[in-house]
Every structure is written in C-alpha cells, then in structure tokens.
Amino acid sequence: MLVGSVKRQLKQAIPAYVIWILMIILSAVLSPDFRSVGNISNIILQATPLAIVAIGQSIILIMGGIDMSVGSVISFSTVIVATASNLVGGFGSFAVAVLAGLLVGIVNGLGVVYLKIPPLIMTISTGAIVKGLALLLLPSPGGNVSESLMSFFTASSGCFSVAGVFGILLYVIVTVFMHQTRTGRYLYATGGNPLHARQSGLAYNRLTILSYALAGLFAALAGIILAARSFSGDPVIGDTYNMDSVAAAVVGGISLTGGMGSVVGAFAGSYILAMINNTLNMLNVFAYYQYIIKGLILVLALLVFQLKRRKKYED
C-alpha cells in the first residue's frame, strides 16, 4: 500500500516499537504494580508532554536542525498559563501560550535563516532569553491555572485522559502531514541535503522557519498540559525536555543529521523514556543515576543507528 520513501522512513521506527513492546511485556510479567490502572495512567501522564515536544523536535531534526529552546518554551508556557488565566480566562491563556511558543519558534527560524546563526547556538540563546522571561514573570513555582483548562485536560476514563488522547491525535495529524503532503516531503528533502533542496527550487527559508515555528508550537502545547496536570506554573520545569526530546526522537529512529526517520518513532521513543523513568522510580533509583542512565541510552541509540546506516545503500 505504501509506496516510495515513506516505507523506508517508517521502517526506522520499527526498532523503537519492538523495544517498547518488549518493555511492556517484561514489566507486566515482572511487576504486578506495573499492570495497575493507576500506574499505566501515570506513565501516560508522564509521557504525554514529552511525546508532544518530541513531535516538534522530530520535525526539526528531520529538516536538519535542532531546537534547544523547547525546554524554556515549555516552562514559559506553564508560567503564562499560570499567570494569564486571571486576565484572559482559561482558554485565553491557552491561546497566549500557543502564540508565545509560535513566536519564539519563528524568531529561531528567522535567526537561522537570515542571520545564518547555527541552529544549536541560536536556539540555546533564545532558550536563555525565554527562561529569563519566565523567571521574571513567575520567580518560583506557583500561580493560578484556570479550573476549566485543568479539568478539560485531566478529564479521564480508565487509563486514558484527554491529554493522552490529544497527544495521539497530534501524532496522527503530523505523521500524515510529514509523509503525505508536499511540504512534509520537502522537509525531508531539506534535511537530506539542504544545498540540493535550494538548487531544486524548494522554498528553503520558508520550510526552515515553518519547522521552528512548529517546534515552538508543540513545546507550548506540552507546557500547557504540564501546567494543567500540576495545576501551577514553574519557570524551570521544562529544563530536562531539551535533552529528553532529542533522546526520544533519536531512540525513535530519527537521524541527528536530518532527512531520516519518522515522527511515529518519537512516540515510542517518548514512552520508552517515560517507562525507564517510571521503572527507575519504582525501583527507588536515586535521581542522579537516572541522568546517567538516560545519557547512556542516548549514546547507545545513536551507536545502533549509526552502525545500521553505514550500510545504508548497499544491497
């Protein structure tokens, strides 16, 4: 049914799903606690914000960039939701946070395209600025998240909350967008070879700005869900998401050099990371070790895909 490069891109996501399913089976067999509805909904709760940021990060990585400002955008977004609710209402604050995320993304894109600042430097810089703004607005965790926003996203039945389903819906939309539209194909092409993309008359500038804007948008959405979940704003809550979103994408089979992999993989990648966290927490592993383990997993994932791609075109 699938024809062309889509097949190849989707194939990259298979290892992540295999690992994910194995992890689920293993955990379910080994630990009765894992199978509880409470624990499963807890994992979904933890994985959803990460999965949503990872969408944006994946688009950027596929297009050949990287976004290290998503963490700050998440924090900023929680802060906006927690401070603006009183002024513009629950869904008004939702809109402001989304716009702020888009704006940061567009600034990133403009900087990369027109000022020709390398993506890593550009996004770290805007990330620092945005983090500063978040701390100015709300120096310490707290604030006031609108009741309506919170009850909307946290409404649930069984394991499934609105937020979790919302995350899945976003994945469906973006996957179709990346694989079945011209713009999606051009994003892959740009990441595969930016020079050739320009020579082929693709709107390189617009594509770049678009992908950073989307990354900002998804980071903002992740922030809103985090705020709704914790019922507060937190100016540093997003910090870990810079690395985690890249890790989720890479574990999901997306190439750090662009043009390879599928957003679908980042979904499994996010859940794998969330389950590792969950398991380590259940085993009472000290938080500092969790960083070390995450770092090792990232290196391992990179190594595996590197070895696989070395034989890329040999028949």
Add this chain to the structure above:
Amino acid sequence: MDKNIILAGKHLRKEFHGNVVLDDVTILCKKGVVLALVGENGAGKSTLMNIISGGLQPDGGEIEFEGKPVKFRNSHHALQMGIAFVHQEFSLFDDLTVGENIMLGSEPRRSCFTDSHALHRQAQKVLNELDYQIDVGRMGGGLTPAEQQITEIAKAWVTRPKVLILDEPTSSLSKVEVDKLFRFIGRVKESGVSVVLITHRMDEIFQVCDETIVLKDGVMTAVEPVGNVTKDDLISKMVGREVSNTFPQRCKSVPKDAYFELRNVSVGKRVQNISLRIPKGCVIGFGGLEGQGQRDLARAIFGIEPFTSGQVLIGGEEKSIRTPGAAMKSGIGFVPDDRKTEGLVLPLSIEENMSVLVLDRIARNGILSRKRVRAEAQKGVDRLRIKLSSLKQPVVDLSGGNQQKVVFSKWVTANPEILILDEPTRGVDVQSKLEIYTLIRELTSKGVCILLFSSDMLELIGMSDVIHVMYEGRISGSINGCEATEEALMSLSSGVSPTVKKEG
C-alpha cells in the same frame, strides 16, 4: 522579430569581484534547434547558462522570453517560465526514491495529499520517454553516476520545459547511453523545444547539434551552423590557436621489472582476482564501461575501501594498505573523480588547498610559515598555469578545470611514487587537458607510476603504455597503448572477446 526565438540573452555581461567573466555575449535559443555551447573551462559557459536560467543576475544586457523582456527572480522562477537547467553537478536526494526525485516540485496530489502511486507511475512514464530503465522505487543514494544523470534529465523534462539546458550530460554516460540520450534530444527537438548542450566532446556536436556558440574568456568567438565548421575550427576558436596534437609524445624506454604489484586482489564481488605488475615510469590505463569495478579498484588501492583479499607489493615488499593514510605513507597519491567533495576544501584558499598534504614538510618545529606555504603553492600554480586572481582566492570561485588543476597540483607537491588518477580530465577543457597530460609525462619521466582510470577512450589510447579493460569486476583484456584502437577497447568493454590478450 524572429518568432522561432524562445529565449534570447542579449549583450550579456557579468563580473565577479572585478573579473569580467562574460562580456557582450548574445545567445538565441530557437524552437526545435539544438545549440552547442563550447569553450574551455572558465570561458564563461556555466555563467552564461546560469544567467539565462535565472541562477545569476546579469550586470549588463537583457533577457527576452518569447519576445518580451523578462527579469528572472531566481532559477525557480525561470523554471516556471519553462527554462530547465540540468547542472553538471547532480542534486538528487539520497533518501528519496528515483520517482520522488524526478517529481520533486510537481508531485501529483489528491486534495492536499500527495499521491505516491500516481507519482511513481508518472515518473516511470518520463523515464520511458528517455528510453531508460531505472526502477523508480530505488533510492537516489544508490544510483550510479550514469543513472543519476538520467534521473536529473528526467527531473528537468517532467516540467515540460520550452528550453532545456544540459551541462555536459554525457560525461558519465557510456556509449550506448549517450546514443539513447541523443535520440531523446532528437525527439525533444522535433517537439519544438530548444535545447542547449554544453559539451567538451567534439564528436557530439556534429552528432546532434544544429548550431554552435564558442566562448573564449567570456567573449563569443563564433556563432555558426554546425555544417559550416570542422572540429579543428572549433578547437582553434576555443583556445585561440591551432592544436595539432593533443597528446604529448610518450617516452620510449620503459623499465621491465615491476615496482608496484597486485596479486589476486578483490573487493567483495565488485573487483575479482586482479593481478598486475607495474614497472616504474609507466602509465597504466584502466578502461571499460561505467561501473565495472574501476572506481572500486582505484579506491581500494588508495585504502579508502580496502581490498578484501589479495596482496599489494611495492618495491617487492608486501604492504598492508587499510587507510588512505597508510597509502600515502607507502607513496601512493590519489586524484579522485569527485573534486568538489573529495579533492578540495572548497571554502579554503588555493594556497591552503595546495599545501595541505605537505604541511609537515613546510612547518618548522610545528609552526607554519605563510611564506613557505605561498612559495609551495606558487610553484604549483606556475607548473599548471592555473588562472586565478590571487593565491588567497577560495577554490570555490575557480572554474571546474582550474579546480582540477589545484587538486592535481596538491598531489604532485606531495611527491608520490604511485599516482592514481580517477577521471583526471572529466569536465576539463581542451587546454587544461593538454597541460595535465604534459604533467603526467613529466611525472613518468621521473619514474612515477601512473594508474589512469578514465572513461575517455582517446585519453586512454593517447596516454597509456598498457590499457586494461574491466568488465564485471575482472580485467577482460589488456592492450598495448600503441596498438590500441577505440574499436578494440569497445569490444573488450562489452565483454565480447575476453580472449584478446596482447600485453607487451
């Protein structure tokens, strides 16, 4: 106003950093006419084509499209108007299929989604028009240069251009493929499209072209119908003087004992059981159709993708060459076929590129002396007469032929004992070719072994002492350079008579 003229560039002028590269050039692309654009590298051909296809803005003169003056914003704009330019450098995407590459920018859609089935069907149809079979589902990254070239042409043709510009389309094609391409050009011409063909191969002009434009140093030296000119006319107009003999005399005495020896070497299945004994001061040619293992052999000798079995002996001593570094230590040099990605660091200056292999020699106590770097580079520039405005110029600004001379020069400076040349004159103009050939002779007279891998049969015949023809990873026959003919090489290349063995 002539109604047949689709695209006209009039009195075009272009300068780069104060260098006039194009001066008062007028080009007329007519309906159903194949125009040959010839000239040395650096004569301004690519610049001219870039201007009339929107890639560059002229500094003077004007462009008319179907009788009306136009100003192309960029090459995309020109493409939309119907001017397609197939560049000499390929721009395919490794991770898209052949079909997706061909249809890039004109993907068929169902509502707002791309229709992959229709896309690949349409791409197949375009390839059929070219009479060339490539599986449209294959990835761009796995194509041979010839397949890439055809895909590029299909990619341009799918836009149904009114003017089709082809920059050296035949340089990576085999004889059979060239014939197919020319038949395609013939059909395109019949349908009223104007074709511009940039080429260095004189025979091709007389085979398919109707008119010629000759450029020399940015100035037009001739515009004539093909019937009115001869090969020698064109060459003399390109270089501005008579060229009687392209190939310098070969030296007479060749020592007999082998210096460089390959014993039963293989690279997977791509190169199988090749054994050679090569004396000092010889030019050994390697010919054959595209993709018969020549490239793999060349790269294996230099340790890029090492031999999987067999022995390599230099001066009677067995050497293990697993990396290019080891190859260089053993005195092997390699001028790769893809100078842009493998031979040069494009943003660096000429002097930096030329001295990169001999930094150890130039440095004193680990510190480089600018003066000595410059002196070394100047020697190379003088030796090959590289056209430049300054040694500090980035090589990316040089023309193809001059870039190739820089690569060449870089390796000569390193004093190799064995020099592998992979398509040393691909896309290089007549004058530069001659200079490179002369340099090869100078090297052999000093005792350097030259391994010449080339798809240009005349070059092999003119330069080699012995020519080995490869077919499906094996040497299908060897001919003494003096006795070789194009016909003999052709028949060996197609694997017809593997029994012919006349090694001297």
